[in-house]
Amino acid sequence: MKEFSLKDIDRIIEMAWEDRTPFDAIELQFNLKENEVRQLMRKHMKRSSFVMWRKRVKKRRTKHSALRGFLKGRFKSYNQKN
Numbered sequence: 080m081k082e083f084s085l086k087d088i089d090r091i092i093e094m095a096w097e098d099r100t101p102f103d104a105i106e107l108q109f110n111l112k113e114n115e116v117r118q119l120m121r122k123h124m125k126r127s128s129f130v131m132w133r134k135r136v137k138k139r140r141t142k143h144s145a146l147r148g149f150l151k152g153r154f155k156s157y158n159q160k161n
Contacts, residue, residue, distance in 0.1 A: 081111070088123055090158070095120055096132065100159075108159065 083091070091109055094100045095116055102113040111119065121129050 081115070083109070083119075088119065091116065091119060092123065094159075095136070098135075104159065 087109065091105060091111065094105050094108075095102075102116060105111055105116055106113075117133075120132060124132070
């Protein structure tokens with residue numbers, strides 16, 4: 080697992096919780112694949128919070144770019160890198 084600062088870990092978790100931020104955006108910004116995001120979340124969250132997050136994210140169209148029905152108009156947080 081890659082080493083990140085606490086600030087980066089917080090941002091990755093925040094992006095992972097956001098419904099409209101795809102895993103591709105996390106990979107682009109932090110070079111973490113979906114499985115690595117899952118490992119990071121498991122390591123840095125309470126078990127119950129992780130389980131709740133996994134239930135929300137599983138097969139969610141907006142978290143997986145390939146499943147999204149739109150290409151343009153995606154929401155981009157002002158906190159994300161340009």
